[in-house]
Every structure is written in structure tokens, then in C-alpha cells.
Amino acid sequence: xxxxxxxxxSSQLDLSKFxxxxxxxxxxxxxxxxxxxxxxxxxxxxxxNPLAVGSIVVLALILVLITIVPLFVPYSYExxxxxxxxxxxGAKNLAPFAYSQMEQAYIAQGGKVFPHIMGTDELCRDxxxxxxxxxxxxxxVGLFASIVVLVIGVLYGAISGYAGGRVDLIMMRIxxxxxxxxxxxxxxxxxxxxxxxxxxxxxxxxxxxGTNMVSLFLVFGLLYWVGMARLVRAEILSIKENEYVLAARxxxxxxxxxxxxxxxxxCISVIIIATALQIPSAIFTESFLSFLGLGVAxxxxxxxxxxxxARQGLQSNSLKLVFPAVMICLVVLAFNLLGDGLRxxxxxxxxx
Amino acid sequence: xxxxxxxxxxxAIASVFIICAITFFAMNAIPGGPxxxxxxxxxxxxxxxxxxxxxxxxxxxxxxxxxxNLLHGDFGVSMxxxxxxxxxxxxxxxxxxHIGLMxxxxxxxxxxxxxxxxxxxxxxxxxxxxxxxxxxxxxxxSFVLASLLLLxxxxxxxxxxxxxxxxxxxxxxxxxxxxxPMAYITRLTKTSMLDVLGQDYVxxxxxxGVSWINVIxxxxxxxxLIPVITYVGPMTASILxxxxxxxxxxxxxxxxSKFVDSISNRDYPMIMGTTIFLAVLMVGINLIxxxxxxxxxxxxxxx
Numbered sequence: 001x002x003x004x005x006x007x008x009x010s011s012q013l014d015l016s017k018f019x020x021x022x023x024x025x026x027x028x029x030x031x032x033x034x035x036x037x038x039x040x041x042x043x044x045x046x047x048x049n050p051l052a053v054g055s056i057v058v059l060a061l062i063l064v065l066i067t068i069v070p071l072f073v074p075y076s077y078e079x080x081x082x083x084x085x086x087x088x089x090g091a092k093n094l095a096p097f098a099y100s101q102m103e104q105a106y107i108a109q110g111g112k113v114f115p116h117i118m119g120t121d122e123l124c125r126d127x128x129x130x131x132x133x134x135x136x137x138x139x140x141v142g143l144f145a146s147i148v149v150l151v152i153g154v155l156y157g158a159i160s161g162y163a164g165g166r167v168d169l170i171m172m173r174i175x176x177x178x179x180x181x182x183x184x185x186x187x188x189x190x191x192x193x194x195x196x197x198x199x200x201x202x203x204x205x206x207x208x209x210g211t212n213m214v215s216l217f218l219v220f221g222l223l224y225w226v227g228m229a230r231l232v233r234a235e236i237l238s239i240k241e242n243e244y245v246l247a248a249r250x251x252x253x254x255x256x257x258x259x260x261x262x263x264x265x266x267c268i269s270v271i272i273i274a275t276a277l278q279i280p281s282a283i284f285t286e287s288f289l290s291f292l293g294l295g296v297a298x299x300x301x302x303x304x305x306x307x308x309x310a311r312q313g314l315q316s317n318s319l320k321l322v323f324p325a326v327m328i329c330l331v332v333l334a335f336n337l338l339g340d341g342l343r344x345x346x347x348x349x350x351x352x
Numbered sequence: 353x354x355x356x357x358x359x360x361x362x363x364a365i366a367s368v369f370i371i372c373a374i375t376f377f378a379m380n381a382i383p384g385g386p387x388x389x390x391x392x393x394x395x396x397x398x399x400x401x402x403x404x405x406x407x408x409x410x411x412x413x414x415x416x417x418x419x420x421n422l423l424h425g426d427f428g429v430s431m432x433x434x435x436x437x438x439x440x441x442x443x444x445x446x447x448x449x450h451i452g453l454m455x456x457x458x459x460x461x462x463x464x465x466x467x468x469x470x471x472x473x474x475x476x477x478x479x480x481x482x483x484x485x486x487x488x489x490x491x492x493x494s495f496v497l498a499s500l501l502l503l504x505x506x507x508x509x510x511x512x513x514x515x516x517x518x519x520x521x522x523x524x525x526x527x528x529x530x531x532x533p534m535a536y537i538t539r540l541t542k543t544s545m546l547d548v549l550g551q552d553y554v555x556x557x558x559x560x561g562v563s564w565i566n567v568i569x570x571x572x573x574x575x576x577l578i579p580v581i582t583y584v585g586p587m588t589a590s591i592l593x594x595x596x597x598x599x600x601x602x603x604x605x606x607x608x609s610k611f612v613d614s615i616s617n618r619d620y621p622m623i624m625g626t627t628i629f630l631a632v633l634m635v636g637i638n639l640i641x642x643x644x645x646x647x648x649x650x651x652x653x654x655x
Contacts, residue, residue: 180363180364180638181367182630184589184593185371185627185630186371186374188615189623189627190378192382192618193378193381193382196618288597307493307496307499308495311495314499318503325492325493325499328492329488329492333487333491336491
């Protein structure tokens with residue numbers, strides 16, 4: 001590209017040096033990127049985070065496992081093994097993929113026995129299906145407890161933050177006090193009391209869960225919402241100063257409507273992140289209570305109660321502890337990482 | 353400052369009072385009094401006992417009597433053993449405090465060191481490893497960890513003797529108690545250290561030629577320590593509740609295992625006494641750590 005030697009100081013343009021841009025080239029120079037929503041942008045960031053994607057995959061796998069496995073494993077979690085209708089007393093504490101003598105004889109005769117993938121427990125029950133059901137129960141407890149926390153916390157925080165003034169002051173002092181209670185101690189105490197005093201056997205839905213489980217949710221509903229309430233209140237305090245809220249109020253919108261349509265959608269990301277991080281903590285608490293014998297009612301398994309029962313026969317079959325322990329760690333780790341990923345992707349305070 | 357201190361102290365007293373009230377009324381709601389045993393005492397004996405323990409009074413008055421006794425350090429007697437509860441608590445707490453303090457010290461020291469290393473070697477190999485281990489450690493329930501440690505080191509490898517009162521071996525209980533707080537402190541130190549290292553005064557110190565060692569220890573670490581102080585309260589709570597399961601697993605006769613025993617024995621006065629004792633301890637330490645936090649960092653404004 002040599003410049004034609006004209007007058008050095010001439011600023012005249014040499015038109016032959018310019019070519020008209022094609023449409024494609026024009027598009028390249030376009031600085032506008034494709035329009036995106038807050039949600040899409042967050043999801044894109046989330047999908048770029050390998051840890052978060054990995055934990056989503058792990059959680060999806062676990063979900064598939066706990067829905068599909070009970071369909072094709074011919075045992076149930078409380079069923080004591082039997083061969084041809086005869087109780088199999090030799091099927092106690094079998095190693096993974098081992099068969100008892102009765103089952104071996106039955107197989108030799110040409111019968112089919114579904115393998116015990118994780119062996120059997122001390123009451124001759126298939127351990128694999130118990131771990132699967134335990135995961136179900138633990139996940140259910142985690143999800144349900146988080147929903148309880150979500151509903152109460154968001155309602156309380158929204159009312160307190162929106163009302164402001166004296167109402168806010170009193171509501172927040174209550175939160176302060178509950179916040180400073182040692183939660184696990186109160187949970188243990190209330191679980192003991194509810195176990196002794198409450199009788200849920202008359203109520204159809206609750207009776208199937210067992211008293212301990214219901215008291216667990218009650219306790220979560222009583223104590224754990226305070227963190228969520230504080231979070232939501234702080235968000236709402238800043239959001240309600242915005243002009244669009246003032247505009248909505250000036251055209252006569254009712255407080256409930258303003259909270260629902262203008263304020264809550266704006267703090268939804270904070271709420272989702274807090275809920276995602278609440279699930280593993282609920283699972284942790286449930287396993288802790290199960291360990292103390294205050295968890296789900298027998299014979300229903302949860303990961304915590306399985307680990308606790310396995311502790312007694314630790315010397316002879318340690319695998320019984322390893323299976324539920326690995327499951328708890330996987331679930332808790334996956335939820336923790338997912339929660340962290342969600343926070344990185346969606347928290348407006350961390351965005352640049 | 354004074355206003356804040358008063359507010360925090362009132363809050364602490366209120367929560368202690370509420371805990372006492374919850375425990376008292378909750379335990380009263382459970383059917384069956386302390387003297388309804390299998391071998392029923394005669395009506396006269398029953399009346400004398402009820403008179404002596406004020407069980408014939410209305411519940412409200414009983415509560416005031418109980419609170420009055422509590423303030424005098426009288427927690428009542430155990431329903432199972434008949435021993436004075438305060439004596440049991442103070443004896444077994446000595447064991448728990450021994451283990452708990454060791455766990456705290458180890459968690460603090462190792463957590464601070466690992467956190468600082470992770471911050472100084474940010475996004476390099478040591479940081480990756482430390483963060484990975486810390487994340488993993490927060491996902492393992494303490495009872496699982498303790499059982500596995502017991503299995504591996506005591507039963508399989510026979511490296512460490514199982515706990516006995518005459519030959520206490522603190523290694524495994526302390527490790528299992530301190531792992532979670534250690535991981536938490538590591539993460540906390542890393543974030544606060546990164547924050548501090550980006551501050552202007554660190555750059556100024558470097559610019560005027562202070563050596564890295566001095567910058568890290570005199571300028572960075574001291575300021576990075578401040579957020580860790582607030583964690584001392586929750587850490588106490590976590591170690592105390594952790595001791596419930598750890599002491600049961602290692603069969604250590606501390607306060608934690610006494611509490612768990614009292615739950616399975618349904619020894620209500622013992623449950624009450626232990627809950628109140630632990631709650632007061634946790635609330636008290638939380639209060640102190642909050643106040644110290646405000647004291648050491650003059651940058652913090654008071655509400």
C-alpha cells in the first residue's frame with residue numbers, strides 16, 4: 001500500500017482507496033448486541049460456570065435415579081426379603097451383589113432374583129432401595145422446608161419493609177430476638193416436645209409423614225425464616241424508594257398490589273439464591289436430627305437415619321455408612337455449588 | 353456506642369429469657385410429671401413430693417420459682433439419676449470445654465494460615481486446592497466424618513486408641529469438631545484478605561519499601577482478622593452443637609453426650625438445664641464477639 005506522492009501537506013482524500021462496505025461488513029461494525037433479558041443474561045453466566053453446570057447435572061442425575069429406580073427394583077424400602085413367599089432369614093447384612101443361601105438355591109432352580117446392588121441391612125431389607133428412598137426423603141425435607149422458609153420469610157419481610165416506621169421496628173426486633181436464639185438447641189427442644197405432645201395421626205396428609213417430620217417443618221417454619229425475612233426487607237427498603245413505586249402509589253394502587261407486581265419481581269433473584277442455599281442447610285439439619293433419633297419416623301429412611309443406623313455395625317460392614325454418607329455429601333455439595341453459581345450469575349450487587 | 357452496647361445487652365437478656373420460657377413451658381406441655389414412675393408412690397408421698405417441688409402451684413408461679421432457682425444456680429435434679437443437674441453440667445462441661453477450646457484454636461490457626469495462603473496465591477495451584485478442600489469440608493456432616501475417622505484410624509489401622517477416661521486421646525474428636533469451622537474461617541479469611549490486599553494502604557506500604565513479610569503481617573493480616581471475630585460467636589454454637597454428636601460417637605462423657613442421653617432417656621429437667629446452659633453460653637459469646645468487633649474496628653459506624 002504505497003501512498004501516491006502528491007503534495008505531502010494535502011489533506012485531499014484519495015477516493016480510489018475506499019470500497020463500499022457490504023451488508024455483512026456493516027453488520028459486523030454494529031455495536032448493538034442482541035437484546036437480552038435479566039434472566040437470559042443470568043442463565044448465560046450460569047451456564048459458563050463449570051461447577052454450577054456440573055452440580056445441575058449431578059442433581060438431575062440424582063432426581064432421575066430416585067424417580068426411576070423404585071419403578072424397576074422389585075423391593076420396597078420396608079419390605080423384609082423373602083424367597084417364594086418364605087421369609088429369608090439368611091439375607092442379613094449381605095455384601096453388595098451377594099445372594100443369600102436361599103436365594104442361591106432359588107437361582108439354581110432357575111428362578112430370578114434381583115441383585116442387591118448395595119447389599120442388605122440388618123433387618124434383611126434391600127439397602128439400595130433404602131438409600132434411594134432416603135435420598136427422596138432428605139430431598140423432600142430440604143425442598144419443603146425451604147418452601148416453608150420462603151413463604152413465611154418473604155411475607156414477613158415484605159410487610160415489614162413496605163410498612164416501615166413503627167411496624168417495621170417492632171417486627172424487626174422480633175426477628176432480632178429469634179435470630180439470636182441458638183437454632184439447633186431450640187429445634188432439638190421443640191422436636192422433643194412435639195414428638196410427645198402432638199398427634200397427627202388423625203390428619204390424613206400429615207399422618208403419612210410421621211410426627212417427627214411434621215415437627216421438623218414446624219420448627220423450620222418457626223425459626224429459619226428470619227434470615228430470609230431480613231434479606232427481603234433490606235431489598236424492599238431500597239426498591240420502594242424508586243419512582244415507579246411512587247407512580248404506582250400516586251395512581252391509587254393498593255399496597256398488596258404494589259408489593260406483588262412492582263417490588264417482589266425486583267428482588268426475586270435474591271430470594272431464589274437464598275432458597276437454593278437453604279436447601280442444603282435443611283438437609284444438614286434433618287440428618288443431624290435423625291442422628292439424634294429425632295428425625296423421620298421408622299421404618300421410613302432418610303440419609304441421616306441410615307448413616308446413624310449404619311454406625312452401630314460399623315466394624316463389620318462399613319459400606320453401609322459410606323453409601324448414605326456419599327449421597328449426603330453429593331447432594332449438599334451440589335446444592336452449595338449451585339447456590340454459589342446462582343449468586344455469581346444473578347446477584348445484582350456482584351454484577352459489574 | 354453506649355446506645356449500641358445497651359441495645360445488644362437488652363437483646364441478649366431478652367433472648368435468654370425467651371429460651372428459658374420456651375424450655376419451661378415446652379417441658380411442662382409434655383404429659384406426665386417427674387414423679388409418675390412405674391412404681392407409683394403412695395398418695396401421701398406424692399403430695400409431699402409435689403409440695404416440695406412446687407408442682408401443686410399454678411404453672412405461671414412455677415415458672416417464677418424455677419427462674420428464681422435458676423438465678424441461684426439451682427437447675428433441679430435429674431429424673432433418672434437423682435443427681436443435682438448443675439453438678440452434672442459443670443463436671444461434664446469441663447471435658448467438653450477442653451475439647452471445644454482445642455478445636456477452636458486449631459480451626460482459627462489453620463483456617464487463618466490456609467485462608468491467607470489462598471489469598472496470596474490467588475487463582476494459583478495452592479488457592480485452588482485450598483478452596484476445593486474447604487468446599488468439600490463444608491459438605492460433610494460432622495457425624496459422618498467422625499464415624500469414618502473412627503473406622504479408619506481406630507478400628508482398621510489401629511493407629512489411635514479408642515477414647516477412654518483414663519487414656520484420653522483428643523486427636524480424632526478435635527479434628528472432626530474443627531473441620532467445619534476451619535473451612536469456614538479459611539473462606540472468610542481469603543475474602544477479607546483479598547479485600548485488604550487491594551486497599552491503598554497496602555500499596556503505599558509496598559511503595560515505601562516495606563518488605564512483603566511486614567506488609568502481610570502488619571498491614572494486611574491484622575485488618576483481615578476483623579471479620580473473623582464476628583465468626584467466633586457462630587463458631588462456638590457450631591462447636592457446641594457439633595459436640596452433641598462427636599461426643600456420642602467417641603463415647604466421651606462431656607456435656608454433649610449427656611444432653612443426647614437425656615433426650616433418649618426423656619430426662620426432662622436435664623434437657624431443660626442443659627439447653628438453658630448452652631443457650632446462655634452461646635448468646636453470651638455472641639454478644640462478646642459482636643462488641644469486640646465494634647471495638648476493634650473504628651471504621652464501623654453505629655446504628
